[in-house]
Amino acid sequence: MQCDECGKKPATVHITKVENGKKTDIHLCDQCAMQKNVLSLSTNFSINDLLAGILSSGAASPIKLDPIQDTKCAVCGLTYSRFKETGRFGCSGCYMVFGERLNPLFKRVHGNTAHTGKIPNKAGGRIKVMREIEKMKQELEQAIKNEEYEKAASLRDRIREMCKAEKGDVK
Amino acid sequence: MKGWMEGNGPQSNIILSSRTRLARNINELPFPDTLDAERAGSVVKTVSDSLEGGVPDIGRFESHRLQDLGQLERQVLVERHLISPKLAKQNNGAAVISDDSIASVMVNEEDHIRIQVILPGLQIRKAWELASNMDDAMEQRMEYAYDERWGYLTCCPTNVGTGMRASVMIHLPALNITGNINKILQAVTQIGLTIRGLYGEGTDIIGNVFQISNQITLGRAEEEIVENLTGVTMQIIGKEKEARRILLENNRVQIEDRIWRSWGIMKNARIMQSQECLKLLSDIRLGVDLGILEDIPVSVLNEIMIDTQSASLQKRSGKELTAAERDIARAELIRSKL
Numbered sequence: 001m002q003c004d005e006c007g008k009k010p011a012t013v014h015i016t017k018v019e020n021g022k023k024t025d026i027h028l029c030d031q032c033a034m035q036k037n038v039l040s041l042s043t044n045f046s047i048n049d050l051l052a053g054i055l056s057s058g059a060a061s062p063i064k065l066d067p068i069q070d071t072k073c074a075v076c077g078l079t080y081s082r083f084k085e086t087g088r089f090g091c092s093g094c095y096m097v098f099g100e101r102l103n104p105l106f107k108r109v110h111g112n113t114a115h116t117g118k119i120p121n122k123a124g125g126r127i128k129v130m131r132e133i134e135k136m137k138q139e140l141e142q143a144i145k146n147e148e149y150e151k152a153a154s155l156r157d158r159i160r161e162m163c164k165a166e167k168g169d170v171k
Numbered sequence: 172m173k174g175w176m177e178g179n180g181p182q183s184n185i186i187l188s189s190r191t192r193l194a195r196n197i198n199e200l201p202f203p204d205t206l207d208a209e210r211a212g213s214v215v216k217t218v219s220d221s222l223e224g225g226v227p228d229i230g231r232f233e234s235h236r237l238q239d240l241g242q243l244e245r246q247v248l249v250e251r252h253l254i255s256p257k258l259a260k261q262n263n264g265a266a267v268i269s270d271d272s273i274a275s276v277m278v279n280e281e282d283h284i285r286i287q288v289i290l291p292g293l294q295i296r297k298a299w300e301l302a303s304n305m306d307d308a309m310e311q312r313m314e315y316a317y318d319e320r321w322g323y324l325t326c327c328p329t330n331v332g333t334g335m336r337a338s339v340m341i342h343l344p345a346l347n348i349t350g351n352i353n354k355i356l357q358a359v360t361q362i363g364l365t366i367r368g369l370y371g372e373g374t375d376i377i378g379n380v381f382q383i384s385n386q387i388t389l390g391r392a393e394e395e396i397v398e399n400l401t402g403v404t405m406q407i408i409g410k411e412k413e414a415r416r417i418l419l420e421n422n423r424v425q426i427e428d429r430i431w432r433s434w435g436i437m438k439n440a441r442i443m444q445s446q447e448c449l450k451l452l453s454d455i456r457l458g459v460d461l462g463i464l465e466d467i468p469v470s471v472l473n474e475i476m477i478d479t480q481s482a483s484l485q486k487r488s489g490k491e492l493t494a495a496e497r498d499i500a501r502a503e504l505i506r507s508k509l
Contacts, residue, residue: 046401051328076201091201092316092324100327106321109329111363112390115322117333120315 003029051109070151073097133162174251174272174476178469179293184460185408187340187380187473188289190252192296193306194325194334195284196316202326203261203279211263211279218278221312226305229274229288235331237264243381243491246482252289255280274305281326282334284309287344293404295337296397303393321387332389337400341407342367344379344457345414352376355407364403370449378449378476383407415461430458438509443502469507479504 004027011027071080075093082097084103086091089095095102119128136159144154175188195382196202197214206214219234225348226232237258239247253275254266264279277285284304288298318326323334330336346352361367366383368376383404385396418426437443456472457465477483479501485492488500 029442075199076205087202087328088203088326089324089328090205092196092198092318095316095318095321095324102321105328106331106389110332110387110389112332112387114320114390115318115332116390117322117335117392118303118306120310120317122310122314 001027003027003032005029005032048087051105052085071097129162129165135158136162173474175289176470176473178291178473180294182408183292183469185342185411186404187342188252189290189293189295189298190286190287190289190293190336190338190340191302192287192304192336192338193323194282194330194336195286195306195309195323196325197283197316198316200283203263203281203283204277204326206263208263210509213264214283215263215278217313218276218284218309220498221306221309222267222276222309225306227229228272228302229269229301229308230302231270231278232274233270234265234267238262242394243328243482243486244393247486250480250483251477253508255285272407274301274315276305276309282330293339293401295339295404295406297335297391299337299397301336306337321364329367329386330388333391333393334455335388335396336384336391337396338382338403339382339400341404342379342383342453342456343381343407343413344453345418346407346411347376349414349418351410351414355410359383359403359407362399362403364390364400370446377446379453380449415457419461425458426461427463430454430461430463433463436459437505440494440502442498443479443505444498445479445481445501447507448501450475452476467509475505476509 003009003011006029009029009031013028013033015026015028016023072078073090073094074097076090078090078094080098083094083098104159106113106147119131136155140152140155140159143149143155178187180186182224197217197280200206200210200214203211203214213237215234219232222232222234235248240248245254248254248266249256249259251272253268253272254277256265258264258277258280262278264277265280267276269275274286274288277287286302286309288305290298290301318324323486325331325334343352343355346355356366363386364383366381367384369380369382370377377395385391385400387396391399425475427437433451437448437451452472453477455464455467456469457471459467459472478487481497484497484500484504487504492500
């Protein structure tokens with residue numbers, strides 16, 4: 001099938017239009033389709049458009065915002081309603097300002113809401129200890145289940161010690 | 172300067188390269204899209220300084236400000252996978268590139284910092300380790316945007332957490348010829364990975380080169396991402412090898428004919444369009460892997476793939492070329508390499 005427009009190249013884009021109940025078929029080659037802009041939807045569609053779609057669908061943002069009370073990031077000035085349109089943050093401060101209401105979005109995109117990977121050395125000391133404690137708590141549970149009481153007791157003591165030390169650090 | 176194109180890594184007959192990218196940002200500083208030129212400049216300086224002493228196992232870095240590079244030079248860096256098309260448009264950005272072209276940092280792309288390491292063959296773990304070393308060196312000189320709950324904070328919510336995108340470039344001609352590629356494409360997307368054709372768009376994939384990468388960055392540790400992608404890649408390599416074996420068993424003459432014809436055209440053509448080049452190159456790569464064509468190093472095939480692109484050809488000729496002139500220059504370059 002040849003292109004309806006130029007009549008030279010083979011048609012690769014097929015469009016069916018229904019207007020006022022009347023159906024018309026159009027067959028175009030790549031180039032003519034580009035020129036007629038019929039493919040512009042797929043070329044200008046970014047990941048952020050999709051995210052914006054999720055954000056404004058309601059399901060991801062259970063808190064309906066009063067436009068007047070819209071949250072604004074103090075560092076870069078991005079508002080939550082603008083974020084919902086663009087799907088992009090303005091700075092790291094936005095995460096703190098928008099806070100927990102981001103979790104439904106993260107859940108949708110990643111299936112998770114908590115980071116489990118690398119920790120920067122600078123920020124890391126406390127987080128690393130907390131993760132270690134968390135891991136030992138799980139081991140403790142497992143030990144109790146398996147009736148390994150000696151192991152459980154030693155784990156319990158170590159968790160206590162680490163929690164104490166951790167609290168001491170915070171002061 | 173060849174970097175991953177050396178083609179001397181494990182599984183390099185099917186895996187062209189392995190890449191790890193880490194997105195990082197500086198705390199409480201607007202992301203590059205809204206960052207003024209002055210502060211953008213200081214980010215470039217901070218990043219360049221932080222890598223000045225080099226990084227263990229990588230060596231020294233050189234910083235290139237985008238504003239000092241012409242359009243052609245920018246495009247050459249894009250074609251060599253050292254920077255993204257987005258960074259090429261960013262005047263306030265910079266590319267800090269290691270001497271051996273294996274590691275680079277894009278400054279002020281979508282995020283302040285994008286560390287990337289590309290190695291030949293299947294070496295995702297090694298690429299992650301090297302990128303992490305760079306990350307450690309850089310972190311000493313700046314405060315990253317990081318949150319206990321959400322990890323490394325990025326401009327786009329799709330990168331938050333590890334900020335890590337690991338990927339492999341994989342050549343799958345036999346799966347494509349035997350009509351099995353769609354099954355693989357679908358299966359891969361069901362386990363949190365994405366796959367796309369490196370060249371060509373949509374379903375029209377040219378040259379049988381695909382990129383597989385992780386999609387999820389939050390809630391999975393870097394090691395898990397590495398293990399997962401490596402495991403899946405090994406599976407696909409196995410399927411590709413099986414498809415190659417079946418092809419040879421049932422259609423040996425047809426395959427040989429196809430490869431030798433492609434060789435004939437590549438070796439003799441005087442005009443070569445880029446799409447045709449990628450198609451023929453895939454046949455020749457397959458021919459080399461199957462032992463049908465001999466004495467052609469993988470590095471030469473990689474060089475043809477990269478150096479026959481538009482900007483690289485023009486840089487080589489030292490002048491701007493029209494599309495028709497490029498097709499002639501491309502054919503010349505290929506003949507000189509084979």
